[in-house]
Amino acid sequence: MQAISQLDLSYDQNFITIGYAALQYNRHGKIRYRYQLVGLNEEWIETNEPTVQYTALRWGTYTLKLNASNTSGIWSKHIRVLNLIIHPPWWATWWAILLYLAGAAIVVYTLVRSYVNQQEAKQLKKIDAMKARFFTNIAHEFRTPLTLIMGPVETLKKRLKSNDDQYQLGLINQNAVQILELVNQLIDLSKAEANVLRVNESSGDLQAFIQQLVHSFESHAEEKKIQLTFQAGELHKQAWFDAEKLARIITNLLANALKFTPIGGKVAVELTAASYKSAKLRRQYPQQETWLQLTISDNGIGISPEKLPFIFDRFYQAENGSIDVLKYGQTSQNNGEGAGIGLALVKELTELQSGTIQVTSQPGLGTTFTLLLPYRPSTSPQEKYPLPPTKLDIQSASVKSEIRAKDIPSENQADKTSLILLVEDNEILRDFIVENLLGTYTVHQAKNGYEGWEQAINLVPDLIISDVMMPIMDGYTLCHKLKKDPRTSHIPVVLLTAKVSVDDRLEGLSLGADGYIAKPFHIQELQLRIRNLLEQRRQLQQWVLASITSTDPPTKAPAPTDPLIEKLCQLVEEHLDEAAFGAEELTLASGMSRMNLHRKLRALADTSTGEFIRNYRLKRAAQFLREGHSVSETAYLVGFEDPSYFARSFRKVYQMTPSTFSRTN
Structure with missing residues (x-):
């Protein structure tokens, strides 16, 4: 205390004992001591022992005051002072605390940013879904008018035979198909942007598929005297x-190549399998060793170097205004054409399939696109793929539609007994379809799914044609309700819609739809679908009727039968020997109304409720007769109280008396 005024200690030296003495050599027992550790003690602490002891002191700065009294109990005016400084550990220092605060701030910022990012992602997802729905609705709004353009054009082409009329109608049809192709590309582009496009791979002959696709452009190439070649490696x-x-x-790339290649030029398509060892591909796709390389090259007008990096941007058009005169003395008429979405869509679809696309070009010499896609050989059974329609297929499609039109039912083949329900919210399209069907069938209309559902319950039509995108109740919901309700589950449903993606078709078919026709459609295709589905229903009716009348029914149904038939047969079997069990009792036991049951049996077996019961009883009677039962006994076993009436009924159905049947069988 005499030598030092301050004592510095580390945080683990916090157990302190200090001894001191008063300068009084006699009567030590009369001396009193006191001490105070400022920062810990608020008051002086008096004691008889000249010792101060503190344990587990927290780090910080303290001031120790010491004092003593004389033998008379008077405290000395001299107070000894010692400053104690216990230094904190490193993790409690000011700079460590700053680090903690900074770390906490970073954590809080990260959490807040993560929350904001999640909210932004949710909002972007909602926006993407809204955009996808918007473009789907736009597609619907485009496809319906296009149907009303292309449908009447087909009708007029069959009616107007002059060359000038055929040319004008073909021009209308061609431009309508071009609009449809543009709409399809916009929809695919929007779906790719919204990350809702999916890759639907299947096994097939890849080389034959691409070769067939290239050959579909040969007629267009011949018109411009362009040499179109295709080569494929092993x-x-x-x-x-x-x-x-x-x-x-491939359609977009080939269409561009032919479009910007002059008369007498060349377009080459090469298909090979190659291994690429580039570091970028190896990092992105470490498991992929073999790649499919598709090269499409031309000797057309080319693209200037400053515009080349932007050709895959959406709505960008590379105008080669400086190249007005092409090779072979031909003038370009293609500058500035197009909407600038074809190559953007090509890039999106390529990257969706884990592929890459590159382009090299020199103005006046031509352009080469190199497409790399993962190449995965398959051992699955081969599939044949129909080519998607392109702008170049219009003339051949028109010829084929005229040929198919010969098979369409005419008014002379009218089937007015068949009732068709058309559910469509667009009045003009509804009237157009009705006009083309009314000469052949009886047609009822509904303008939304809810009205269609009510009319389906009341009318029980033979077939229902329904749009998908409708107010109040859409076509998918309508189809689901129809197929789940036993009163309408047997009715074939054809969905007529602008939603044409694979997922949309699968959704419709999974709900029980019997057909899926995309807008715009050929009216002949719709008529053929209707005819085929009604014919299948007639075959099913014949099979069901035979199964409840013939003693040797067919072993296999032409189509899945309705569970109601099995239920009704079981109910009649349970009351087989009860003569009083008739149409009213069967209706009550089935849980359906009399009218609905009657309509259902008419649709499924072309029979009434009473005829159904009688035919089933007679079929069981034939089985009893084969087992050796007498005619009278058999009549009572199957619920006939009068054997004579039983014999007449049996003869009416099987063209022989029960006794004759028993002898011959």
Whole structure:
């Protein structure tokens, strides 16, 4: 205390004992001591022992005051002072606390940012879904008027035979198909942007598919005297690929190549399998060793270097205004044409399939697109893919539609007994379809799914044609309700819609739809679908009727039968020997109204409720007769109280008396 005024200690030296003495050598017992540790003690602490002891002191700065009294109990005016400084550990220092605060701030910022990002992601997801719905609705709004353009054009082409009329109608049809193709590309582009496009791969002959696709452009190439060639290296017979997306990629690239290649030029398509060892591909796809390389090159007008980096941007058009005169003395008429979405869609579809696309070009010499896609050989059974329609298929499609039109039922083949319910919210399209069907069938109309559902319950039609996108109740909901309700589950449903993606078709078919026709559609296709479905229903009716009348019914139904038939047969079997069990009792036991049961049996077996019961009883009677029962006994076993009436009924159905049947069988 005499030598030092301050004592510095580390945080683990916090157990302190200090001894001191008063300068009084006699009567030590009369001396009193006191001390105070400022920062810990608020008052002086008096004691008889000249010792101060503190344990587990927290780090900080303290001031120890010491004092003593004389033998008379008077405290000395001299107070000894010692400053104690216990230094904190490193993790409690000011700079460590700053680090903690900074870390806490970073954590809080990260959490807040993560929450904001999640909210933004949810909002973006909602926006993407809204955009997808918007473009789907736009597609619906485009496809319906296009149907009303292309449908009447087909009708007029059959009626007007002059060359000038055929040319004008073909021009209308061609531009309508071009609008449809543009709408399809916009929809695919929007879905790719919204991340809702999916790759639907299947196994098939890849080389044959691409070769067939290239050949579909030969007529257009011949018109411009362009040499179109296709070469393929050694490939596995079958591979996995998405036919629809690959066809759209190649169609866009080939259409561009032919468009910007002058008369007398060349367009070459090469298909090979190659291994790429580039570091970028190896990092992105470490498991992929073999790639499919598709090269499409031309000797057309080319693209200037400053515009080349932007050709895959959406709505960008590379105008080669400086190249007005092309090779072979031909003038370009294509500058500035197009909407600038074809190549953007090609890039999106390529990257969706884990592929890459590159382009090289020199103005006046031509352009080469190199497409790389993962190549995965397959051993699955081969599939044949129909090519998607392109702008170049219009003339051949028109010819085919005229040929198919010969098979359409005419008014002379009218089937007025068949009742068709058309559910469509667009009045003009509804009237157009009715006009084309009314000469052949009886047609009822509904303008939304709810009205269609009510009319289906009341009318029980033979077939229902329904749009998908409708107010109040959409077509998917209507189809689901129809197929779940036993009163309408047997009715064939054809969905007529602008939603044409694979997922949309699968959704409709999974709900029980019997047909799925995309807008715009050929009216002949709709008429053929109706005729085929009604014919299938008639065959099913014949099978069901035979199964409840013939003693040797067919072993296999032409189509899945309705569970109601099995239920009704079981009910009649349970009351087989009860003569009083008739149509009213069967209606009550089935849980359906009399009218609905009657309509259902008419649709399924072309029979009434009473005839159904009688035919089933007679079929069981034939079985009893074969087992050796007498005619009278058999009549009572199957619920006939009068054997004579039983014999007449049996003869009416089987063209022989029960006794004759018993002897011959």
